[in-house]
Each structure stands twice: as structure tokens, then as C-alpha cells.
Amino acid sequence: MENIEKKLKKIEIDLYNLKLNFSKILSILDKNFNKEIILSLLKERGLKPVESDEMKLILPKDERFYDEYFELLGSYYFRRVLSDMIKKKEFDESFVDKLKEKWGEKAVKKYLPYIMRYEIIIKKYDKYISNYYDIDNFGDTLEWYIVKILLNEFSIPSISNVKIKGLSTGGDFDIFFLLLGKLSYLEIKSSPPNNISIEEIENFIKRVDIINPSVSILFIDTTLNIKRNIIDNMKFLLKRVNREFSEKVIRNGFYKVSKGIYVFNSKRSFKISFNYVLDDLIKEERY
Structure with a gap:
């Protein structure tokens, strides 16, 4: 019985990798594949994505x-x-x-x-x-970096800096990505946890409800403790809208707060944390 379970798990992982490679091939064949498919999925939800301003990236001159x-x-x-x-x-x-x-x-x-x-x-x-005097924050560059990680390390189609018209939560979205064809959403916060207001966390939850992504991630680029100000506030807000809350501590600074919703900080690299997301989804048999 144990041997059969191992074989099934191997088949599951092989299938997962096959789907990832298929997404990567499509991205290579059509440079606009990522953007077009993600924008079409947003439109299918009745949303109105529009062209964003050019990203302000901080890069080496050479x-x-x-x-x-x-x-x-x-x-x-x-x-x-x-x-x-x-x-x-x-x-x-x-x-x-x-x-x-x-x-x-x-x-x-x-x-x-x-x-x-x-x-x-x-x-x-x-x-x-x-040498970038007109740029006063690191936000666009961090989004660019995360998208590169998703594309290069995980073969996951991703786009950043998307605007959606007509939303009460504001229209600037950080990153959308396709996890085996399913629309998913990632939001980045760079402020210390105590500087992230309850309204910002509430907006994240509202956006998850509006977009209905398969997976939602709130990535807080800090090594500080996120339990008190972020996770506790998320518990209060999720329960207020009658949404399931289950504080599953996957690792130090890494939480699963509801089905498909993950919150983590920079205690470890983004690549390692995203692997934890994938591992948890496979255990859940959602993919």
C-alpha cells in the first residue's frame, strides 16, 4: 500500500511538472501569451483591466x-x-x-x-x-523581480502592474499569475507590519472576493513578526465577512489563513516560500 502511494505521488508530481513546462512553452512561442491570457481571465470576471503606465525600474546601467x-x-x-x-x-x-x-x-x-x-x-x-532621481520607491523593481522568479524558476506565466477600472479598493494590482491555468493574485507590502493599516488588509480581502483567484498571496517584505498586526487583523476581517479563517503556521513567518490564501514575510527567500505554497497545494490535492 505504501509503495502504491509513493507511485501515485510521483505521478502527481510528474503531471504537475508537465503542466508547468507546457505553460513555459506557450510563453516562449508567444511573448504576449502571459498578458493576453491573464487579461482575458480578468475580463471573463466582468472586470475592466487597462494598460498600465510604464514601470519605473531600478537596474544596473550596464x-x-x-x-x-x-x-x-x-x-x-x-x-x-x-x-x-x-x-x-x-x-x-x-x-x-x-x-x-x-x-x-x-x-x-x-x-x-x-x-x-x-x-x-x-x-x-x-x-x-x-542615478534614478525621478524614482522614489522600490515597488516596481520588487514586482519585476518577483515576476522574474515566477517565470524563470517556476515557469509560471505572470504579469505585474495591472490596473482595473471602477473598483472601490483602488485599481492598481501588483501581480497576477497563472497557476496551472488558474488565475491567482499576489500583493506585496514593503512597510513594517505596524505601518500596514487594517484598511490595507481589508482592501486585500475585498480584492480577493472581487477577483476570486485560485490562490492569493500577501507577501510582506520584512523579517519582522507579522503575527500580531497582520495575521490577527486578517482573522478579525475574514470572520467579519463570514469567511473561513484557519491559522495554519506552515513555517516561522509563513501562514495559511484560509483556503488558498497565504501570508508570509521575508524570513526566507521568496523562491523557498513559494515552494511552500506549491507543496501545501499538492497536499491539499487542489492541483
């Missing part, structure tokens, strides 16, 4: 460094050091010292040379100056 930069974006501390520098726009050594106090001397010493090499930040005399 394309030769793109792969290395992509790998570094996997580091929470690299993202934080870079994000703070971009927000500041112009600073001196005293600000660098503040970053060392905030994120650790080791992290700043390690990552500042990379940021300078990529010419994202340049130095003029005693001043550090952003």
Missing part, C-alpha cells in the same frame, strides 16, 4: 550586470539598503553610517560597492547621488 543584480535582489538586506538609498536620493557618509546602524555594518559594506558598480548610486565629491 546590462552585463543584470544576472548578478538579479541574484543579489534575492537578499533581503540588499533590497533594504538599496531601497533606502533610492528614497534618500542624495546623501553623505553620515547617512551611510545610519544605514550601518539600521541594517548592519556588514551588509552595507558588502552591498554598497555593488550598488556603485552598477551606477545606481554615483559619487560626486563627498556626496552620493541616485
Whole structure:
């Protein structure tokens, strides 16, 4: 009996991988496949997606460094050091010292040379100056990075920066992705948990109800504890709309709060966390 169960599990995983590879082939054959199929699924729900503004990406000036930069974006501390520098726009050594106090001397010493090499930040005399002076946040770049992870590491069709007209919750959506052909949704928050209002969490739940995705993810880019301000508020809000709440702790900083709804922070890489989502869905036999 145990041997049969192992064989069935292997067949299940092989089928899952086959579906992933099929999605990847379609994406390669038609560069607009991801966008067209996702927008069509939104329209089928009676929604009105529209073309978004061009994303404001923070990238190395020399394309030769793109792969290395992509790998570094996997580091929470690299993202934080870079994000703070971009927000500041112009600073001196005293600000660098503040970053060392905030994120650790080791992290700043390690990552500042990379940021300078990529010419994202340049130095003029005693001043550090952003080469992206018109960009004051890291949001679009983080969305771009997550979409690349989903596409490159999981062969999952994904698009970011989608706008939907006529919604009371606001029309800017971070990421939609197709999990084996089923529309799914991912929202990113970069603020510390205590700075994420209950209204923002409520908007996430309302959007899940409106879109009715197969899987919904709230990714909070912090290593701080999300239990008190995020999970407890989500429990209150889900129960208020008579929706199932079941606080399943999959890992430290990783929660399943209802069927198909996952909330996690940056205690580990996004890639590892997304693998936990897939593992849980397979155990649920939803895929």
C-alpha cells in the first residue's frame, strides 16, 4: 500500500511538472501569451483591466550586470539598503553610517560597492547621488523581480502592474499569475507590519472576493513578526465577512489563513516560500 502511494505521488508530481513546462512553452512561442491570457481571465470576471503606465525600474546601467543584480535582489538586506538609498536620493557618509546602524555594518559594506558598480548610486565629491532621481520607491523593481522568479524558476506565466477600472479598493494590482491555468493574485507590502493599516488588509480581502483567484498571496517584505498586526487583523476581517479563517503556521513567518490564501514575510527567500505554497497545494490535492 505504501509503495502504491509513493507511485501515485510521483505521478502527481510528474503531471504537475508537465503542466508547468507546457505553460513555459506557450510563453516562449508567444511573448504576449502571459498578458493576453491573464487579461482575458480578468475580463471573463466582468472586470475592466487597462494598460498600465510604464514601470519605473531600478537596474544596473550596464546590462552585463543584470544576472548578478538579479541574484543579489534575492537578499533581503540588499533590497533594504538599496531601497533606502533610492528614497534618500542624495546623501553623505553620515547617512551611510545610519544605514550601518539600521541594517548592519556588514551588509552595507558588502552591498554598497555593488550598488556603485552598477551606477545606481554615483559619487560626486563627498556626496552620493541616485542615478534614478525621478524614482522614489522600490515597488516596481520588487514586482519585476518577483515576476522574474515566477517565470524563470517556476515557469509560471505572470504579469505585474495591472490596473482595473471602477473598483472601490483602488485599481492598481501588483501581480497576477497563472497557476496551472488558474488565475491567482499576489500583493506585496514593503512597510513594517505596524505601518500596514487594517484598511490595507481589508482592501486585500475585498480584492480577493472581487477577483476570486485560485490562490492569493500577501507577501510582506520584512523579517519582522507579522503575527500580531497582520495575521490577527486578517482573522478579525475574514470572520467579519463570514469567511473561513484557519491559522495554519506552515513555517516561522509563513501562514495559511484560509483556503488558498497565504501570508508570509521575508524570513526566507521568496523562491523557498513559494515552494511552500506549491507543496501545501499538492497536499491539499487542489492541483
